[in-house]
Structures are given as C-alpha cells and as structure tokens.
Amino acid sequence: xxAIMWRMVKSLFVHLPLxxxxxxxxxxxxxxxxxxxxxxxxxxxxxSSKALLTVLGDARGDLMKWTFVGFVASWLASCLFLASAxxxxxxxxxxxxxxxxxxxxxxxxxxxxxxxxxWISLTRAQASLLPGTFMASLLISGLAxxxxxxxxxxxxxxRVMRPSVPLAAGLPARWS
Amino acid sequence: MTDILIxxxxxxxxxxxxxxxxxxxxxxxRHVHVGLIDQDRANGNIxxxxxxxxxxxxxxxxxGGRSTSSLDWSAGAGRVGLGSxxxxxxxxxxxxxxxxxxxxxxxxxxxxxxxxxxxELFDLLFMPGEQEQDLQLGEGYRxxxxxxxxxLIAAMLDDENALIDRLKVLMESADREPVRIFxxxxxxxxxxxxxFPTLARELHRIRTDPEFTNRGGVTIGGALMLPYxxxxxxDKDGQPVVTTxxxxxxxxxxxxxxxRLFETEETFDxxxxxxxxxxxxxxxxxxxxxxxxxxxxxxxxLAATAAVDFLSxxxxxxxxxxxxxxxxxxxxxxxxxxxxPLANVEEKLGQLIRFCxxxxxxxxxLLAKTSLFGGGNWTQALRGRMKPVxxxxxxxxxxxxxxxxxxxxAAMQTMSRxxxxxxxxxxxxxxxxxxxxxxxxxxxLLEAPVNGAEAAYDELIRAETGERHLRGAAAxxxxxxxxxxxxxxxxxxxxxxxxxxxYRANALQPERQV
Numbered sequence: 001x002x003a004i005m006w007r008m009v010k011s012l013f014v015h016l017p018l019x020x021x022x023x024x025x026x027x028x029x030x031x032x033x034x035x036x037x038x039x040x041x042x043x044x045x046x047x048s049s050k051a052l053l054t055v056l057g058d059a060r061g062d063l064m065k066w067t068f069v070g071f072v073a074s075w076l077a078s079c080l081f082l083a084s085a086x087x088x089x090x091x092x093x094x095x096x097x098x099x100x101x102x103x104x105x106x107x108x109x110x111x112x113x114x115x116x117x118x119w120i121s122l123t124r125a126q127a128s129l130l131p132g133t134f135m136a137s138l139l140i141s142g143l144a145x146x147x148x149x150x151x152x153x154x155x156x157x158x159r160v161m162r163p164s165v166p167l168a169a170g171l172p173a174r175w176s
Numbered sequence: 177m178t179d180i181l182i183x184x185x186x187x188x189x190x191x192x193x194x195x196x197x198x199x200x201x202x203x204x205x206r207h208v209h210v211g212l213i214d215q216d217r218a219n220g221n222i223x224x225x226x227x228x229x230x231x232x233x234x235x236x237x238x239x240g241g242r243s244t245s246s247l248d249w250s251a252g253a254g255r256v257g258l259g260s261x262x263x264x265x266x267x268x269x270x271x272x273x274x275x276x277x278x279x280x281x282x283x284x285x286x287x288x289x290x291x292x293x294x295x296e297l298f299d300l301l302f303m304p305g306e307q308e309q310d311l312q313l314g315e316g317y318r319x320x321x322x323x324x325x326x327x328l329i330a331a332m333l334d335d336e337n338a339l340i341d342r343l344k345v346l347m348e349s350a351d352r353e354p355v356r357i358f359x360x361x362x363x364x365x366x367x368x369x370x371x372f373p374t375l376a377r378e379l380h381r382i383r384t385d386p387e388f389t390n391r392g393g394v395t396i397g398g399a400l401m402l403p404y405x406x407x408x409x410x411d412k413d414g415q416p417v418v419t420t421x422x423x424x425x426x427x428x429x430x431x432x433x434x435x436r437l438f439e440t441e442e443t444f445d446x447x448x449x450x451x452x453x454x455x456x457x458x459x460x461x462x463x464x465x466x467x468x469x470x471x472x473x474x475x476x477x478l479a480a481t482a483a484v485d486f487l488s489x490x491x492x493x494x495x496x497x498x499x500x501x502x503x504x505x506x507x508x509x510x511x512x513x514x515x516x517p518l519a520n521v522e523e524k525l526g527q528l529i530r531f532c533x534x535x536x537x538x539x540x541x542l543l544a545k546t547s548l549f550g551g552g553n554w555t556q557a558l559r560g561r562m563k564p565v566x567x568x569x570x571x572x573x574x575x576x577x578x579x580x581x582x583x584x585x586a587a588m589q590t591m592s593r594x595x596x597x598x599x600x601x602x603x604x605x606x607x608x609x610x611x612x613x614x615x616x617x618x619x620x621l622l623e624a625p626v627n628g629a630e631a632a633y634d635e636l637i638r639a640e641t642g643e644r645h646l647r648g649a650a651a652x653x654x655x656x657x658x659x660x661x662x663x664x665x666x667x668x669x670x671x672x673x674x675x676x677x678x679y680r681a682n683a684l685q686p687e688r689q690v
Contacts, residue, residue: 091630091649092538093553096657160657 007082010175011075011152018151019071022144023064026137030060035133059128063137066118066125070145073113077106078152085161099164103153110149114142177354178346179204179487180266182211184361184375185368186221186470187401189214191360193225193472194480196232197584200577201528202257203521204484205356209346211266213273213339213375214367215280215313215324220469220616222272228580229271232263235573245562245570245670254666257524258531258679259577266342273339275331280313282323285330302326324370339375344382348389355394358486360479362401363430364423372400373437380443395445397486400434402427402451404475405458427451438499448482448502450475456591459615469616471587474511474595481518510597512640522600523684526637526645529585529601530682532578533636534652537606537629539678540575543671554656558664558673567671574675579621582606586619598642605632637684645684655681 029035033052036059044052081103090096118138126134154168159176162168183192189212198204210229214222236259239247248254249262265271281287287298287309301322302308308323331337347355359376361368376398383394403423437443452475482502506515513522542555543564564571586603589596590613603621605628611620626632634648655663656677663677 089650089654091633091653093542095650096653158654158658160654 004083004086007156008079010156011078011082014152015071015075015148018144018148022067022141025140026063026067029133029137030056035129037128037130040128055128059125062122062125066121067141069117070114070141071148073110074145074149077110078149081106081153082156085157085164088161090160093163096161097163099161103164107149114145178349180209180346180357181483182213182359184213184359184371185365186219187362187365188360188368189221189225190472190476191479193228194476195483196228197581198480198484199261199263200232200259200581201524202260203524204261205487207262209264209266210271212271213371215274224469226271231576231580235259235577236262238570238573239672243570245567245672247672247676248666248668256676256679275328281310282327283309285327320366324366325374328371328374347394352390352393356487358397358483360399360483364403364426369430376443397446398444399448399450399479399482401479402449404452405456405473442499444499446486447499450479471591471618472584474588474592481516481521485518509595511595511600512598513600514640526684527682528581530636531679532581533633534678534682536578537624537626541625554660555674558660558677559671562670570671582621586621590618598638601637602635605635647684652681
C-alpha cells in the first residue's frame with residue numbers, strides 16, 4: 001500500500017508543475033481586451049474597461065477551472081493505472097504489457113471527461129473569447145493534461161510494467 | 177590445494193556425474209581434477225559422464241577469461257557461482273583410464289608363462305573358460321570382483337601405468353601443498369568393487385613411502401556405494417552378471433573386508449558409506465557396453481554430497497584412533513532437501529536447476545530479440561547490440577550444460593517414483609509427453625519455447641513442506657528488469673552479464689548484490 005501511495009504522490013508532483021504551467025499559459029493568452037471576441041467588444045462598447053475585464057476574467061476563470069478539473073481527472077486516472085500496475089506480477093514481457101488496455105481506456109476516459117466537462121462549462125468562455133484565443137487555450141490545457149497523464153504513468157509505473165505504457169521503455173527509469 | 181575426484185566403475189562414474197552437477201552449482205573446492213576408471217570403455221554410464229564432463233569443461237573454457245562473453249570466476253565479490261568450480265580431466269585431454277589393452281582376459285594378463293605350480297594355483301583361484309579365466313574384461317568385471325581386483329592390481333603393478341604416474345605427479349606437489357583425493361565406487365559390482373580398495377591401498381602405499389616428498393600432505397577419502405538398485409534377470413541363464421539376489425551377500429562380504437582393512441591400515445582418512453532400501457528397480461539388465469547406461473539415481477546424489485563434503489573441508493583431519501566413517505540413515509521413504517547432508521545444497525543446487533530452466537525456456541528466446549527503443553527486453557539492456565549468431569559457440573556450450581543438468585535432474589526424479597515425496601524438484605511440466613520412455617532414457621525434455629514455462633518454473637523447486645517455492649518466475653523477471661545491471665555486477669562480459677544476472681536472479685532467496 002505504501003508503494004502505491006508513494007507513486008500517487010509522485011504522479012501529483014508531475015501533474016502540479018504542468019498544471020501551473022498550463023494555468024500560466026492560459027493567463028498569458030487571455031490577458032488583454034484584444035483576447036475578447038468581436039461580439040463582446042461590440043456589446044460592451046461604451047462600457048467601462050472594468051466591465052470588459054470582468055467578462056475576460058470570467059472566461060479565463062472558466063478555462064482555468066476546466067484545466068484544473070482536467071488535471072484532477074488525469075491524476076485520478078494515473079493513480080488508478082499505477083495502483084493496478086503495482087498489483088500486477090508479470091513473469092514475462094507479454095504479461096508486463098497486459099495493462100496497456102487499461103492505460104488506453106483511462107486515457108480515453110480522461111479525454112472524454114475533459115470534452116464532456118468542457119461542453120458543459122466552456123460555453124461562456126467560447127462566446128467571450130476570440131476563436132483563436134479560445135482554441136489556443138483549449139489546446140494548451142488539453143495537451144498539458146495529456147502530457148501529465150503520459151509522463152506520470154510512463155515515469156512512475158513500476159519498471160517491470162513499463163511495456164504497458166507506449167514508448168515508456170525509452171524514457172529514464174530513475175523514478176519508477 | 178590439489179583436489180582429485182575419481183569414480184571407479186559404472187557406479188563411480190554415476191556418482192561423478194552427480195558431483196558434476198554439484199560442482200556446476202558452485203559447491204566444492206576451487207578446482208577439481210576428475211578421473212574415471214573402468215575396464216569397459218564403451219560403458220554407457222562412463223560415456224554419459226564423460227560427455228557431461230566435456231560439456232562442462234567446454235563451457236568453462238569458452239566462458240572463462242578472455243572471451244567476449246565471459247563469467248567472473250575470480251575469488252572476488254563479483255564471483256558467479258555457475259560453473260565456478262573449475263574442472264580438469266585427470267589426464268591432459270581425457271578423464272578415463274582403462275587398465276588393459278584391447279580384448280583383455282585374465283589368462284592374457286597373468287595366465288601366460290606360468291610354471292606348473294603357478295598354473296595350478298591360477299586354476300584353483302579362477303574358474304576356467306569364459307566364466308573367469310577367459311572372461312572378456314573389455315565389458316567390465318561383471319560382478320567377479322576378485323577377477324577385476326587381480327586384473328587391476330596387475331595393471332597397477334605394471335611399470336607403464338599412466339594412472340599411478342599421473343596421480344603421483346599430482347600428489348608430489350612442488351609446493352608441498354595439501355592434496356585431497358576422493359575415490360568412489362560400489363561394493364557390489366565388478367570394476368568398482370575391485371578397483372576401489374586396490375587403488376586406495378596403492379595411493380596409501382605411495383603417500384606413506386619414506387621417499388615420497390609430500391608426506392603428510394595427502395588425504396584420502398572414499399565413498400563406498402552399497403547396493404541400491406536392482407536389475408531384471410538376464411535373458412540367458414548362467415551368464416556371469418550381477419543380479420539383485422546376489423547383491424546383499426556381496427555387500428556384506430565387502431563390508432567385512434573394509435572392517436578388517438581399517439583395523440590394519442588407515443587407507444582412508446575419511447570414509448562414507450551409502451546404501452538404499454528398498455532398491456531402485458532399473459527394470460532391465462545389460463551386462464556391459466553402451467547399453468549399460470543406467471539413469472541417474474538419487475543415492476548417487478547423496479554420495480556426491482560426500483565427495484563435495486570431503487573436497488571442501490578447510491582444515492586437515494585431526495589425527496584419530498581410527499578411520500572416521502560417515503553413516504547416515506533415515507526411516508522416511510520420501511526425500512526432501514534436509515535429507516541431503518551438505519550445507520547450502522538446497523540453495524546452490526536449487527539455484528542451478530532454476531537457472532538452467534530459466535535460461536533454456538525463458539531467456540534464450542529473448543536473446544535474438546531487439547527493440548528499437550531498448551529497455552523492454554532485459555537481456556538487451558545487458559548485452560547491448562550483441563547478436564546470438566555471432567556467439568553461438570559460447571551460447572551452445574551453456575545450453576549443453578543446462579540441458580545436461582535438467583536431463584540429469586528429470587531422470588533422477590522420474591526414476592525415484594514414489595520416493596520423490598515431496599521431492600527436491602519437479603520437472604514434470606517440462607517433460608515431453610509424447611516421448612516413449614526406455615529403461616536407459618526414461619525422460620525427454622520439451623524443446624523451447626514452451627507455453628506456460630513460467631508456471632512450470634514456479635513449481636520447480638519444492639520447499640521443505642512440499643509446497644512450491646515462493647520466489648517464482650514473476651519475482652525473477654522483476655529482479656532482472658529492475659536490477660539487471662546490479663545483478664550482472666562483477667567482471668562479466670557480453671552474454672556473461674546476461675548469464676550472471678539470470679543466475680543471481682534465480683537464487684531461491686534474493687542474492688545480495690555486489
């Protein structure tokens with residue numbers, strides 16, 4: 001149990017910096033009035049700058065919340081995978097790759113969760129921000145979440161179970 | 177230190193065969209000269225032991241020293257147990273000494289140019305014709321120990337005696353270093369029963385000769401095999417062969433002889449006696465030649481532990497009032513590791529058998545595989561880009577030794593039948609079920625790759641309770657993937673790293689890494 005908990009903590013250490021990086025990138029991308037969509041700018045023409053900043057802050061907040069939820073989902077998925085891999089006792093390379101299905105399923109589940117939550121929670125942000133800004137933010141967050149899932153599983157999984165994570169064999173094994 | 181092991185006769189050769197298994201596991205001294213004595217050059221037991229001896233020698237030659245694939249057999253911390261007891265054949269390129277030339281008979285050896293009185297004595301002592309005087313000794317002595325003893329003594333008194341010459345050279349060590357000689361033979365056959373005491377007394381005479389330079393430096397040990405197996409009756413009545421009902425009276429006579437011998441001279445510094453009841457039934461009989469190829473039997477392994485015990489003793493024997501005789505008896509019909517009277521035998525022999533299985537069935541199939549990204553295959557991580565085809569000689573030599581060990585172990589298990597309870601190992605899942613067993617070759621191993629080899633491996637070594645050993649294929653695989661480099665530590669090169677890591681990973685208990 002101790003080993004599983006420790007791997008979960010190590011997975012958290014992979015997720016945290018990537019999440020901070022993603023949040024910082026979103027903050028940077030959604031910084032000025034020019035990030036807001038033409039419709040919003042027209043709508044708030046003549047209003048105070050503070051009102052525009054409020055709209056921008058709400059959109060940015062939605063994106064950040066979505067990013068945070070994505071990282072939590074990814075961390076939970078990686079914990080599930082790491083716990084499952086920790087309990088496996090492979091006796092050969094084929095058995096060592098036996099968790100690849102679970103790894104793929106959890107990856108897809110994380111993507112699906114991100115998409116579903118985005119569908120629900122990002123309507124306002126999509127309407128408020130320029131399409132390019134919105135898509136760039138989505139891309140940055142999505143990629144960061146996927147990178148966190150991949151790196152946390154590839155680097156932290158038990159060494160003997162690395163064949164269950166695609167291409168993990170080529171990565172350094174010092175943390176596994 | 178010079179250590180010499182000599183198997184006399186077919187049974188002696190079979191004990192040497194078991195001793196080779198123990199030596200291959202790292203049990204024993206640093207270096208042993210191994211010799212075999214038999215009249216019957218074509219004897220199947222002798223041939224099989226010679227083949228296994230040559231295979232082990234070849235492995236040590238190819239994997240030792242300057243090869244691109246080598247194992248660390250130095251005295252340091254990186255030493256790998258596998259094959260670490262260096263074996264030499266007693267003679268430069270062979271181990272077998274046979275006393276007489278082609279088609280010898282007693283008449284040819286000592287029955288020529290006799291005066292009338294000598295002729296009468298000869299006729300009085302030996303039965304005429306093919307029963308004794310003209311018995312073809314080229315097929316062994318066939319239970320006529322007195323015929324064999326006479327022939328062997330005659331050969332040993334011969335000035336042109338390569339065996340005694342060679343042993344004298346080894347005994348008269350230039351540095352006056354200690355020499356240990358261990359002889360093993362049966363009390364119930366022909367060659368062994370005749371040669372065992374004859375050779376021992378001759379060696380004792382040499383070491384006590386006032387002109388012998390290494391006086392006090394030579395110790396002699398012996399293991400006498402009492403009857404432990406029986407034959408089916410021979411096909412033709414009257415053929416001069418040993419049968420089961422003759423064995424015990426012969427053994428009794430032999431023990432009386434040794435009892436008297438020990439009262440008059442201390443030929444042996446340490447003496448081991450081994451028997452078994454009830455007998456192992458071989459179910460067939462061949463008087464000699466190639467077909468006398470009895471499968472390995474459990475008592476031979478116990479006798480081999482005596483050889484290792486004697487050759488591993490660090491301190492010289494304390495002077496005593498008589499010859500220390502080692503006797504071991506047990507009432508339990510089954511066999512377990514604790515029945516083998518040798519320290520570390522479970523740990524070392526168990527590790528060897530596990531390694532041989534793991535190498536043949538789970539490691540060799542990986543050697544040809546390479547991965548673009550590395551790391552996935554533990555052998556690749558250790559051997560780099562080496563290709564098996566370029567090192568086939570070395571790998572073939574290791575394969576031959578591994579197969580020899582497993583063939584020996586599987587045959588011993590099969591021949592033990594109900595005695596194998598709980599047993600020492602279980603190779604039954606790796607036996608070829610389609611093979612038709614013969615009395616001389618009761619088993620055949622499956623060729624790799626084998627589906628379910630990991631499960632078979634898990635059942636391999638039996639713990640004292642009869643349960644399988646806890647450290648199974650999964651633990652070994654994890655150790656190799658996770659700690660392969662540490663397990664390969666030492667001066668091992670190329671495939672030697674793979675073999676060293678696999679050998680250490682196959683320890684019954686995790687080996688402390690160097």
